[in-house]
Amino acid sequence: MAQSNFIDHVRFHCKAGNGGAGAVSFRREKHVPKGGPDGGNGGRGGHIILRGNVQLWTLLHLRYRKHITAKNGGNGFGSRSSGAEGEDIYLDVPLGTIARDSETNEILFEVNEEGEEHILAQAGRGGLGNENFKTATNKAPRYAQPGEEGVEGWFVLELKLLADVGLVGFPNAGKSTLLSVLSAAKPEIADYAFTTLVPNLGVVGYRENKSFVMADIPGIIEGASEGKGLGIRFLRETLFYFL
Numbered sequence: 001m002a003q004s005n006f007i008d009h010v011r012f013h014c015k016a017g018n019g020g021a022g023a024v025s026f027r028r029e030k031h032v033p034k035g036g037p038d039g040g041n042g043g044r045g046g047h048i049i050l051r052g053n054v055q056l057w058t059l060l061h062l063r064y065r066k067h068i069t070a071k072n073g074g075n076g077f078g079s080r081s082s083g084a085e086g087e088d089i090y091l092d093v094p095l096g097t098i099a100r101d102s103e104t105n106e107i108l109f110e111v112n113e114e115g116e117e118h119i120l121a122q123a124g125r126g127g128l129g130n131e132n133f134k135t136a137t138n139k140a141p142r143y144a145q146p147g148e149e150g151v152e153g154w155f156v157l158e159l160k161l162l163a164d165v166g167l168v169g170f171p172n173a174g175k176s177t178l179l180s181v182l183s184a185a186k187p188e189i190a191d192y193a194f195t196t197l198v199p200n201l202g203v204v205g206y207r208e209n210k211s212f213v214m215a216d217i218p219g220i221i222e223g224a225s226e227g228k229g230l231g232i233r234f235l236r237e238t239l240f241y242f243l
Contacts, residue, residue: 008159010059011102017045017070017086019124019147022132025078026140037134038080042126042147046070046086050099050109050157052116053092057201057213059157062091070121073147076129083126091120094159102154110160120155124148164212165204176200179216 020042027035048070068091074083099108099120109118127145134141167175183202200216 008059009156010062010065011154011156012062012065013067013152013154014048014121015067015069015152016048016121016123016150018072018149019043019045019126020073020075020083021146022127022129022144023076023078023081024130024142024144027079036139037130037141038078039129039131039144040076040078040081040083041129041132042076042145043073043083043085044126045073045123045147045150047088047119047123048121049088049090050097050111050118050120051090051092052095052097052111052114054095054114056092056094057203058094059097059159062093062157070123070150072150073124073126075147076126076144080129080131082129085126086123088123090117093157096160098158098160100156100158102156105156108155121151121153124150165214167214167216175216179214183214 022042023039025037025039027038029035048068068089070089071086073086076083093111095112095114097111099110099118100106101108108120111118125148127147130141130144133143167178169175179200179202182204202214202216203211204214205211
């Protein structure tokens with residue numbers, strides 16, 4: 001199987017944390033035998049959040065993360081003590097990453113700026129403790145809310161913006177060799193057509209410590225739109241680079 005330092009499409013399952021349950025509790029002290037309700041609220045579950053990272057150019061680091069689960073929020077306690085919030089999970093992604101619902105293919109959002117954050121899977125809210133349900137006619141409520149469930153489902157991430165420069169040409173024209181000379185990338189190089197089956201990325205440095213990303217794209221032949229050669233797969237990569 002062809003190896004690549006570039007992955008532009010990943011699909012994985014996310015489960016945000018459930019909210020903790022609110023507590024049913026009553027104040028009990030030595031001189032307060034019949035204190036009022038003091039059940040605390042449950043904590044929010046953990047979100048799963050995408051965060052833009054300008055240092056990334058590929059989704060390779062997410063390729064084998066098929067199931068991502070955030071922690072649940074803690075249950076409430078007496079003495080009006082709230083449960084702990086579940087820890088959020090941050091997934092750093094390259095700029096130009098599009099998030100989709102896997103089932104409907106609906107675009108949820110796009111990450112375009114460094115540090116930009118979007119919640120991919122929303123955590124469940126914590127339930128209210130019985131202190132919140134005290135009224136003039138019900139001074140000792142014996143019930144509290146359960147926590148809400150976090151969002152669960154399959155999601156797809158796609159890269160829309162992949163590189164600053166793309167090398168396009170016929171098979172076996174020397175694109176991979178050029179990338180290997182100009183950058184530190186080590187693409188597979190051989191003297192037969194379609195050695196490059198998947199894109200490779202390399203960072204090319206130039207004056208004043210600046211750099212840009214160059215992509216070696218699989219070769220195109222006449223009739224690609226009809227399925228010849230790498231066909232539609234090639235055309236998809238090319239459109240991502242130049243649209």
